[in-house]
Amino acid sequence: MKEQKNFVNHIRPGVVPSRALSVLYTFCLGGLSFLAFVVLGITGLLLMFHYQPGDSNGYDSILTIASVIPYGGVIRNLHYWAGQLMVVTLNLHMLRVVWTRSYKPPKQLNWLVGVALLILILFLDFTGYLLIGSQESGAAATVAVNILGLIPGMGTGLAQILFGEPSALSGSTLVVYVWHCVALPMVALLLQLYHFWRIRRDGGVRPL
Amino acid sequence: MPKQQDWTRRGVLRLAWVGVIAASALTIEPLVKYLTSKEDRLQSPLVAYNKPLDVNSDWQNTANARVWVKRDSLGVMALIATCTHLGCEVHYHPEKKQWLCPCHGSIYDIEGRPVSGPAPKAMPRVAVERKPDGSLMINTAKQVGMDTRV
Numbered sequence: 118m119k120e121q122k123n124f125v126n127h128i129r130p131g132v133v134p135s136r137a138l139s140v141l142y143t144f145c146l147g148g149l150s151f152l153a154f155v156v157l158g159i160t161g162l163l164l165m166f167h168y169q170p171g172d173s174n175g176y177d178s179i180l181t182i183a184s185v186i187p188y189g190g191v192i193r194n195l196h197y198w199a200g201q202l203m204v205v206t207l208n209l210h211m212l213r214v215v216w217t218r219s220y221k222p223p224k225q226l227n228w229l230v231g232v233a234l235l236i237l238i239l240f241l242d243f244t245g246y247l248l249i250g251s252q253e254s255g256a257a258a259t260v261a262v263n264i265l266g267l268i269p270g271m272g273t274g275l276a277q278i279l280f281g282e283p284s285a286l287s288g289s290t291l292v293v294y295v296w297h298c299v300a301l302p303m304v305a306l307l308l309q310l311y312h313f314w315r316i317r318r319d320g321g322v323r324p325l
Numbered sequence: 326m327p328k329q330q331d332w333t334r335r336g337v338l339r340l341a342w343v344g345v346i347a348a349s350a351l352t353i354e355p356l357v358k359y360l361t362s363k364e365d366r367l368q369s370p371l372v373a374y375n376k377p378l379d380v381n382s383d384w385q386n387t388a389n390a391r392v393w394v395k396r397d398s399l400g401v402m403a404l405i406a407t408c409t410h411l412g413c414e415v416h417y418h419p420e421k422k423q424w425l426c427p428c429h430g431s432i433y434d435i436e437g438r439p440v441s442g443p444a445p446k447a448m449p450r451v452a453v454e455r456k457p458d459g460s461l462m463i464n465t466a467k468q469v470g471m472d473t474r475v
Binding site for chain 2: 189
């Protein structure tokens with residue numbers, strides 16, 4: 118197949134080699150992760166209509182969404198379980214890439230992009246955990262702030278940027294909310310599109 | 326069986342699209358309900374009741390589903406029908422003269438005192454105020470004792 122440099126042709130090529138469709142080679146783990154990401158985006162957008170960030174509001178509004186708002190429980194649980202599922206499928210995806218040695222040239226750059234994506238998604242899960250605003254969230258936020266504080270010189274400032282209040286008790290601060298709902302998903306989406314494009318740019322899936 | 330050959334891969338996928346669109350259509354009503362719900366808005370603790378209330382009447386529901394009023398020979402009282410166990414809305418059954426919680430089966434007597442089930446205490450009574458025109462104003466934010474009447 119002639120190599121094309123056009124972005125659209127890589128995302129939706131006219132011809133896909135049949136070897137790239139071998140399900141038992143990839144187990145569609147990357148695709149499943151992306152599906153979970155899409156579900157997370159849609160349900161997350163819906164949750165934003167009723168969720169109220171803030172130290173004292175976060176937990177209450179989660180309870181209200183889950184038990185009072187019509188269908189809120191469904192949407193909240195879909196968001197929660199898609200988040201859990203995505204971490205599982207991403208780790209299996211990474212194990213598959215290691216198993217088939219797909220990190221080797223010419224795909225070494227895409228491997229690094231994938232690692233960055235994994236870390237981004239873990240941060241998304243963590244900030245989502247903080248937004249619940251429960252006591253566990255508060256404990257998690259305290260641990261994270263304390264770890265950041267160990268970085269000499271810039272630790273406190275970094276905690277301020279990432280969590281708003283370094284002494285965040287519930288973790289459900291406006292800063293965490295913005296990271297979780299806007300900044301991290303945007304970066305993750307752009308990196309994912311690059312990740313997918315890069316697969317075909319590097320010659321597609323090639324079973325051994 | 327020539328019919329079997331009509332099912333091409335393209336035909337099946339097309340039918341799948343119809344299924345996807347039909348399933349999406351089914352989500353419209355839940356989505357509208359979810360997005361238009363105002364149940365998490367801040368609400369005034371005051372609930373008005375302006376219908377006539379006879380002496381020794383049974384519990385009457387107000388505009389707020391969880392606020393009920395009743396009048397006995399001593400006066401008017403108001404009750405919040407929220408289960409003291411986990412906060413479900415408790416339903417009044419006039420034929421049994423009992424309050425039943427649908428969640429975990431707590432039963433309260435007509436006065437709202439727990440009879441059986443996991444409910445630990447009586448449902449709260451709240452303050453009632455009689456306005457000059459005879460209607461009632463219930464302040465759900467202000468709890469009062471079981472014997473308070475207006």
